[in-house]
Amino acid sequence: MEKVLLKNFGKEGAHTIDSYLSGGGYEALKKVLGMEPEDIIQMVKDSGLRGRGGAGFPTGLKWSFIPKDAPEKYLCCNADEGEPGTFKDRGIMEYDPHLLIEGIAIASYAIGAQKAYIYIRGEFVFAARRLQEAIMEAYEKGFLGENILGTGFSLDVYVHRGFGAYICGEETALLESIEGYRGQPRKKPPFPALSGLYGKPTVINNVETLSCLPAIVNKGAEWFASIGPEKSPGPKIFGVSGHVKKPGLYELPMGTPLREIIYEHAGGIRDNRKLKAVIPGGVSAPLLTEEELDTPMDFDSLAKIGSMLGSGGVIVMDETTCMVKAAYIIMRFFSHESCGKCTPCREGTTWLKKIVQRIEYGKGRQGDVELLESLCGNIFGRTFCPLGDGAVMALRGVLKKFKEEFQYHIEHKRCMV
Amino acid sequence: MDEKTRKEIEEKIVPKYRTRRSACMATMQLVQSQKGHLTKEDMEEIAALLGMQPVEVEAVGKFYTMYNVERPVGRYHIQVCENLSCSLMGGEHILKHIERLLGIKTGETTSDKKFTLSTVQCLGSCGTAPVIQINDDYYENLNEKKVEEILGKLR
Ligand SMILES: Cc1cc2nc3c(=O)[nH]c(=O)nc-3n(C[C@H](O)[C@H](O)[C@H](O)COP(=O)(O)O)c2cc1C
Ligand code: SF4
Ligand code: FES
Numbered sequence: 001m002e003k004v005l006l007k008n009f010g011k012e013g014a015h016t017i018d019s020y021l022s023g024g025g026y027e028a029l030k031k032v033l034g035m036e037p038e039d040i041i042q043m044v045k046d047s048g049l050r051g052r053g054g055a056g057f058p059t060g061l062k063w064s065f066i067p068k069d070a071p072e073k074y075l076c077c078n079a080d081e082g083e084p085g086t087f088k089d090r091g092i093m094e095y096d097p098h099l100l101i102e103g104i105a106i107a108s109y110a111i112g113a114q115k116a117y118i119y120i121r122g123e124f125v126f127a128a129r130r131l132q133e134a135i136m137e138a139y140e141k142g143f144l145g146e147n148i149l150g151t152g153f154s155l156d157v158y159v160h161r162g163f164g165a166y167i168c169g170e171e172t173a174l175l176e177s178i179e180g181y182r183g184q185p186r187k188k189p190p191f192p193a194l195s196g197l198y199g200k201p202t203v204i205n206n207v208e209t210l211s212c213l214p215a216i217v218n219k220g221a222e223w224f225a226s227i228g229p230e231k232s233p234g235p236k237i238f239g240v241s242g243h244v245k246k247p248g249l250y251e252l253p254m255g256t257p258l259r260e261i262i263y264e265h266a267g268g269i270r271d272n273r274k275l276k277a278v279i280p281g282g283v284s285a286p287l288l289t290e291e292e293l294d295t296p297m298d299f300d301s302l303a304k305i306g307s308m309l310g311s312g313g314v315i316v317m318d319e320t321t322c323m324v325k326a327a328y329i330i331m332r333f334f335s336h337e338s339c340g341k342c343t344p345c346r347e348g349t350t351w352l353k354k355i356v357q358r359i360e361y362g363k364g365r366q367g368d369v370e371l372l373e374s375l376c377g378n379i380f381g382r383t384f385c386p387l388g389d390g391a392v393m394a395l396r397g398v399l400k401k402f403k404e405e406f407q408y409h410i411e412h413k414r415c416m417v
Numbered sequence: 418m419d420e421k422t423r424k425e426i427e428e429k430i431v432p433k434y435r436t437r438r439s440a441c442m443a444t445m446q447l448v449q450s451q452k453g454h455l456t457k458e459d460m461e462e463i464a465a466l467l468g469m470q471p472v473e474v475e476a477v478g479k480f481y482t483m484y485n486v487e488r489p490v491g492r493y494h495i496q497v498c499e500n501l502s503c504s505l506m507g508g509e510h511i512l513k514h515i516e517r518l519l520g521i522k523t524g525e526t527t528s529d530k531k532f533t534l535s536t537v538q539c540l541g542s543c544g545t546a547p548v549i550q551i552n553d554d555y556y557e558n559l560n561e562k563k564v565e566e567i568l569g570k571l572r
Contacts, residue, residue: 084500084539122446122483123540125553158433163442164482166538180438180469182480198435241502241543248544283501313543315502329501333538339480 001227004215005208005237006251008096015130017137020098026143028217032106033151037068040110044213046221048233053078053169053206054282054310056232056299065193066111066201074197075113076178076204077104079120079127080162080169083282084333085313088237089207091249093120093127096211097134101157103210105143106217108155111203115156119174122163131159166337170385171204173339184341185385208237228254232298232309240266242316243273255301259293262316273318277401281310283330284390286397287317307397322415323402327395328353328360334391345388348379352395359406362413369406372399418462422447426466437467441477445484453492454485482537491526491533493571496550499536502543507560511547512536514561518568531572 008014008023020026032040045060066073077100081089092100104116120128135157138144146154160178162168168177172186175197196202212234216224225233236254238261241247245267252261258280262268269275277287280297286307288295295301302309317326335349355372358364372395380392399406408416425447430440441463448459460474467474478486497503497512512534516522519532526533542548545557549564556567 081541082539085502085543086539087541087543090541121541122481123537123550126555160433161443161446162481163446163484165480177442178434178439179436180434180441180467180477182476239544241546242505247546279501315505315543317505321505325504326501329499329504333500336538 001235001251001253003251004235005092005099005211006095006249008099009091009249011095014095015097015134017098017134017141020096021141024218025098025214026102026141028214029102029105029109029143030149032109032217033149033153037110037112040106040217043221044110044216047212047216047224048221048231049209049212049216049224050232050234050299051206052208052212052236052312054083054284054308056309059205059209062193062205063107063111063203065191066203067194068112070112070201072198072200073111073113074200074202075104075108075111075116076171076174076197076202077116077118077210078169078171078174078204078206079118079124080166080174081121081124081207081311082166082169082337083284083311083313084330085241085279085282085315086239086311087241088239088249088312090124090127091237091239092207092211093124094130097131098138099211099214100131100207101134101138101144103213104157105148105155106213107203107205107210109153111201113203114154115158117158117160117178117197119160119162119168119178121168122161128159128161135159165339166333167339167385167387170387173385174204175202182339184339187384228256229296229298229300231300236297236312238265238297238312238314240314240316242314243270243318243321244268244316245270255296255298257294258288258297258314261297261314262293266314266316269316269318271318273320275316276319276321277317277323277326279313279315279317281308282313283315283333284308284386284394285310286393287401289401320417322360322417323398323405324356324360324409324415327398328356330394330398331356331391334387334394338387338391342382342384342388344379344382345384345391348375348383348388349391351375352379352391356395359409362409364406364410364413366410368410369399369403418448418459418466422451423466438469441467441469441474442481445474445478449484453494454487454489456487460486489526489530491531493531493551494533494535496535496537496540497523498538498540498542498546498548498550500539500543502539503546503548506546508547510561511549511559511564514564515549515568518565
C-alpha cells in the first residue's frame with residue numbers, strides 16, 4: 001500500500017512548505033475550495049473515514065451535524081496524544097505538519113469554521129514549534145488567513161498547548177481547557193456539534209483523521225474506501241512498542257491482522273521469546289493473548305472480541321512480563337489522571353491502584369481479587385466520562401486472562417515469572 | 418512581569434481567543450518559562466491582567482501537572498516516563514541510575530539547585546522507550562551509558 005500518512009516520516013527537511021508543495025501539497029485544498037461544502041461532506045462520508053482518536057465515529061456524519069447557518073463555528077484538532085502506547089500524531093506533526101494543516105483547512109471549509117485550534121499536549125514542545133512554523137509558512141503562501149487563494153474563504157489556525165492532563169484528550173475537557181478552565185469533561189448533550197467551543201458549533205477531530213483528508217480529496221473516496229474492511233476502511237498508523245525487535249510506527253491498511261503487525265512489520269518478539277499479552281490500542285484497550293493474534297486490527301473486529309482499536313497503539317509484552325506489575329502501572333496511570341469530577345472514578349481508581357499496588361508489593365490479602373472485581377462493578381457505567389470505564393475495562397481484561405498470576409502473587413508474595 | 422512580557426501577552430496570546438480568560442494557560446506557560454515556576458504573586462498578576470480571580474488562575478495551575486505552582490525546580494528538570502512501554506524497556510533502571518548519579522531521590526532537587534528529578538506519565542514516545550524529558554527536550558532509546566553522557570554534559 002502506498003503510504004499517505006507517513007510518507008515523509010524520518011525524512012530531513014520534509015516539514016518545510018517547499019518540500020510539501022513539491023510533492024503536490026495544497027492541491028487538495030485548491031480543489032476543495034472550488035466545491036460545495038455539502039459535496040465535501042458527502043465525499044468524506046463516502047470514503048468511510050472513521051475517527052482515529054479512539055472512538056471510530058464516522059467523520060462525515062459528525063460534520064453533517066454542524067448547523068449550516070450558524071455564523072460562528074470552530075474546528076478543534078485533537079493533538080493531545082496521551083493514551084499510553086500512542087505516538088502516531090507526533091510522527092505526523094514533526095515530519096509532515098503541512099499534511100495536518102491542509103487537512104484542517106479542508107475540514108474547516110467543509111463545516112464553515114473560520115477559526116481552528118490545534119490542541120497539542122504540553123510536552124510536545126518540538127512538534128508545537130514545528131506546527132507554528134508551518135502555520136506561518138502557510139499564511140505567507142496564502143493557504144491560511146484572509147480570503148484564501150482569492151476564494152473569499154478565511155481561516156485562522158492557532159496552536160493551543162495543553163500542560164499535562166490526559167483527560168484533556170476527551171473532547172469536552174479539551175474545550176474547557178481552551179476556554180481557560182480546568183480540563184474537566186462537560187455534560188453531554190448538548191454535543192459539541194451544537195454547543196462546543198464558546199458555546200458555538202464545533203467539530204473535534206484527531207490529527208490522524210484530519211491528515212487523511214488531503215489523500216481522500218486527491219485520490220478519491222473510492223480509493224480510500226477500497227483499503228481494508230468495508231466498514232472501517234483506510235490507511236491506519238499502528239504504533240508498536242514494548243518487547244518487539246523493531247518498535248515504531250507502521251502505516252498499514254486498516255484490518256491488518258495483529259500477528260502480521262507484530263511478527264512481520266515489528267520484527268517479532270525480542271530475543272525470540274514467547275508473546276504473553278498484547279494491548280491493541282493504548283492501555284484503555286483490554287489486552288489480548290496468542291489465540292487472538294489473527295484478529296484484524298479494525299474498530300469492529302476488536303470490539304467483537306471485547307477489546308478496542310482505540311488509538312492503534314500496540315504494546316507487546318513477552319513471557320518475562322509480570323502481569324500484576326503491568327496492571328499496577330496502568331492503574332497508577334488512571335488514578336493519576338482521573339480529573340476528580342465524579343466520585344466513582346476519583347475514589348474508584350484510587351482504590352484499584354492501592355489494591356493492585358499492595359498485591360504487587362507482596363502485601364496482597366486473600367480476597368483481594370474478588371475485591372477488585374466488585375470495585376470494578378461499582379465503577380463501570382457510573383462514571384461521568386469514559387476514563388473511569390477505561391480503567392475498569394483494562395483491569396478486567398488482565399484479571400480475566402491472568403487471574404492465577406494475581407493469586408500467585410498474593411500467596412507467594414512474588415511474581416510468577 | 419515586565420513590560421515586554423505584558424506586550425507579548427496582549428499582542429501574541431490574547432488576540433488568538435474570543436475571551437481573555439482563554440489566554441490564561443498560555444500566559445502562565447510564558448511566565449513559567451521565564452523563571453521555572455509560578456508564585457502566588459505571579460498568579461495574582463495574571464488574574465488581574467486577564468480579568469480573572471486569583472483562585473481561578475491557581476485552580477488552573479494546580480490542575481495541569483506541568484505548572485510548577487509554588488514549587489521551584491532545578492535548572493534542569495528531569496522527568497522519567499514511568500508508564501508501561503517505558504517500564505517494559507527498562508525505565509525503572511534508568512530512574513534508579515539517575516537517582517544514583519545525582520545522589521537524590523525521585524521528587525528531590527540537588528543541593529546546588531541544578532537538577533530536579535520526577536517521574537511522569539506516558540510522554541507519547543513509546544516506540545523509542547525508555548524516554549526521559551529534560552526541560553523541553555526528549556531523550557529516547559536510553560540506556561545507562563547514554564544517561565551518563567547526557568548528565569555529564571549538563572553538569
Ligand atoms: C479519557 C479520554 C482521552 C482521550 N484522549 C484522546 C487523545 O489524546 N487524542 C484524541 O484524538 N482523542 C482522544 N480521545 C477521544 C476524543 O474524545 C474524541 O473522540 C476524538 O478526538 C474525536 O476525533 P476523531 O473523531 O477524529 O477520532 C479521548 C477520549 C477520552 C474519553
Ligand atoms: S470519569 Fe474520571 S476523568 Fe471522567 S469525569 Fe469522572 S473523574 Fe473525571
Ligand atoms: S510509555 Fe513512556 S513514552 Fe509512552
